Amino acid sequence: MPAMSDEVRFVLNGERVDVTGVSPQTTLLEFLRDHRRLTGTKEGCAEGDCGACTVVLAERRDGALAWQPINACIRLLPSIDGKAIFTVESLKAGDRLHPVQQALVECHGSQCGFCTPGFVMSLFGLYKSAHAPSRAAIENALSGNLCRCTGYRPIVDAAERMYALPSAGGWRAPGVAADGTRVVSRDEAQLVALLDLLARDRALDYRADGQRWTAPRSGQELAALCAARPRATIVAGMTDVALWVTKQHRVLDDIIYVGDADDLRCIRETSEGIEIGAAVPLTDAVAALDRTWPELDEAWRRFASVPIRNSATLVGNLANGSPIGDSMPALIALGATVLLRAATGVREVPLDAFYPGFRQTARKPTEFLAAVRIPARSPALVVRAYKISKRIDQDISAVFACFALRLAGDRVDDVRIGCGGVAATPARARRTEALLHGARWDADTVERAATVLGEEFTPIDDLRASAVYRRTVLGNLLRRCFHETRGAQSIVTRIDSPQLAVSVS
Numbered sequence: 001m002p003a004m005s006d007e008v009r010f011v012l013n014g015e016r017v018d019v020t021g022v023s024p025q026t027t028l029l030e031f032l033r034d035h036r037r038l039t040g041t042k043e044g045c046a047e048g049d050c051g052a053c054t055v056v057l058a059e060r061r062d063g064a065l066a067w068q069p070i071n072a073c074i075r076l077l078p079s080i081d082g083k084a085i086f087t088v089e090s091l092k093a094g095d096r097l098h099p100v101q102q103a104l105v106e107c108h109g110s111q112c113g114f115c116t117p118g119f120v121m122s123l124f125g126l127y128k129s130a131h132a133p134s135r136a137a138i139e140n141a142l143s144g145n146l147c148r149c150t151g152y153r154p155i156v157d158a159a160e161r162m163y164a165l166p167s168a169g170g171w172r173a174p175g176v177a178a179d180g181t182r183v184v185s186r187d188e189a190q191l192v193a194l195l196d197l198l199a200r201d202r203a204l205d206y207r208a209d210g211q212r213w214t215a216p217r218s219g220q221e222l223a224a225l226c227a228a229r230p231r232a233t234i235v236a237g238m239t240d241v242a243l244w245v246t247k248q249h250r251v252l253d254d255i256i257y258v259g260d261a262d263d264l265r266c267i268r269e270t271s272e273g274i275e276i277g278a279a280v281p282l283t284d285a286v287a288a289l290d291r292t293w294p295e296l297d298e299a300w301r302r303f304a305s306v307p308i309r310n311s312a313t314l315v316g317n318l319a320n321g322s323p324i325g326d327s328m329p330a331l332i333a334l335g336a337t338v339l340l341r342a343a344t345g346v347r348e349v350p351l352d353a354f355y356p357g358f359r360q361t362a363r364k365p366t367e368f369l370a371a372v373r374i375p376a377r378s379p380a381l382v383v384r385a386y387k388i389s390k391r392i393d394q395d396i397s398a399v400f401a402c403f404a405l406r407l408a409g410d411r412v413d414d415v416r417i418g419c420g421g422v423a424a425t426p427a428r429a430r431r432t433e434a435l436l437h438g439a440r441w442d443a444d445t446v447e448r449a450a451t452v453l454g455e456e457f458t459p460i461d462d463l464r465a466s467a468v469y470r471r472t473v474l475g476n477l478l479r480r481c482f483h484e485t486r487g488a489q490s491i492v493t494r495i496d497s498p499q500l501a502v503s504v505s
């Protein structure tokens with residue numbers, strides 16, 4: 001007799017849905033379109049790039065409801081268990097358009113029918129979570145939506161206009177009142193009650209089509225599962241793993257989901273530093289890191305897009321071992337370590353020793369990554385992180401470099417340099433560090449160090465950049481870092497980070 005399966009239970013456009021018999025590697029997008037005929041949500045790229053599939057996820061968090069746009073095309077269905085999903089079909093009330101839709105009409109922001117539902121849902125996510133956002137915040141909210149026709153200005157105008165329009169009731173009502181306080185509407189209260197009914201106190205164990213999805217509730221349960229099923233695929237935000245399904249058509253028979261383990265969705269800040277758990281989405285991780293390392297914010301904002309960062313985890317980025325991942329060079333420069341947990345115990349490995357080879361990590365099959373630890377910031381530390389890619393938003397790095405220097409007077413007291421896109425693994429520039437260590441922080445030293453840095457790695461030519469370009473850029477980034485530390489003698493190198501940009505006097 002086949003083993004019993006739980007159902008996947010969630011709220012869809014305000015109604016409870018119980019799912020059985022659907023493969024656990026079905027994407028949320030496939031489920032909406034093929035099983036529920038909710039075809040307002042479109043498929044453009046099926047890889048998280050275009051935003052046509054954007055829906056809004058609502059979940060209970062810290063006693064309140066959090067509303068976040070996500071990409072339905074790369075979200076596997078069982079990960080929605082216990083949460084609520086809103087699609088574009090839910091917004092209109094009878095004949096009345098939602099203020100987001102009405103504003104798009106009035107500002108002439110509705111263009112082709114393919115991308116518009118995605119724009120609507122990204123704006124709905126913004127509408128529910130922010131009040132009177134700045135133009136920069138609106139542009140950030142739209143970072144995951146591509147429009148190839150007439151451009152974004154009328155859409156950004158609509159985002160400013162939507163708050164001024166009368167609400168159409170229910171979750172259609174604004175998430176915040178005019179004075180900035182949060183409004184919980186009657187429908188929101190009902191949604192909370194529905195979600196409370198779906199809450200589980202034990203792991204979801206869902207089986208269909210000979211495949212299995214298990215979502216443990218704690219790190220301890222997860223460790224036991226890794227010991228019992230070492231060949232299972234561990235998934236967190238699935239922004240990498242779902243592409244194995246949608247693009248490589250791989251069959252994942254056995255999946256263990258990290259995202260419902262409450263004790264892994266924690267950020268611990270102490271005098272020793274900060275520890276970010278494996279289930280913490282990038283959006284939350286970045287907010288915490290920005291408090292101590294504001295210099296990294298620009299690089300984080302250029303990590304994918306808002307909907308991707310709402311699903312993807314920081315630890316998942318470290319775990320995938322990609323040589324072009326953005327967080328590894330930054331965290332290597334900051335001296336981070338990763339916590340590898342097994343049923344038998346936990347070991348701590350420096351991030352710069354975690355990648356033995358191309359897309360390899362030091363994790364054993366019976367272990368999972370429980371958290372990343374970043375030591376407390378030492379005084380007088382200068383930090384700069386640079387992402388070089390062809391586009392500002394939603395692009396993969398050609399080169400990523402992060403410099404963390406401690407200056408004592410005019411000397412370099414300590415230095416760590418993390419680099420991405422220039423070797424088979426994320427790497428530390430140890431030869432350059434050795435040259436800089438104890439040297440004067442002046443133009444002569446930096447010239448010599450930039451030459452060494454440009455020669456320290458043997459990058460490849462690929463579609464993102466040539467090897468020569470990568471080497472040249474790496475050296476130039478050190479020069480740029482130097483100029484940015486020269487105060488009034490410096491040059492402006494940033495587009496929108498006034499705290500880092502200092503004009504030539």
Ligand SMILES: Cc1cc2nc3c(=O)[nH]c(=O)nc-3n(C[C@H](O)[C@H](O)[C@H](O)COP(=O)(O)OP(=O)(O)OC[C@H]3O[C@@H](n4cnc5c(N)ncnc54)[C@H](O)[C@@H]3O)c2cc1C
Binds near residue numbers: 074304312325327363
């Ligand atoms: C459109 C798009 C844009 C992107 N842009 C960027 C970008 O700008 N910069 C960048 O660096 N990346 C980018 N990515 C890649 C991806 O978003 C990141 O790598 C992300 O951080 C992965 O985290 P995740 O939680 O989604 O991982 P998942 O996809 O769930 O897992 C990734 C890998 O890590 C393993 N894993 C996950 N969690 C654990 C754990 N706790 N223990 C052990 N193994 C684990 C999985 O088995 C898998 O091998 C982009 C992806 C997409 C689709």
Ligand code: FES
Binds near residue numbers: 042052054
């Ligand atoms: S279909 Fe393009 S992001 Fe999902």
Ligand code: FES
Binds near residue numbers: 111146148
């Ligand atoms: S709205 Fe679809 S291409 Fe512009």
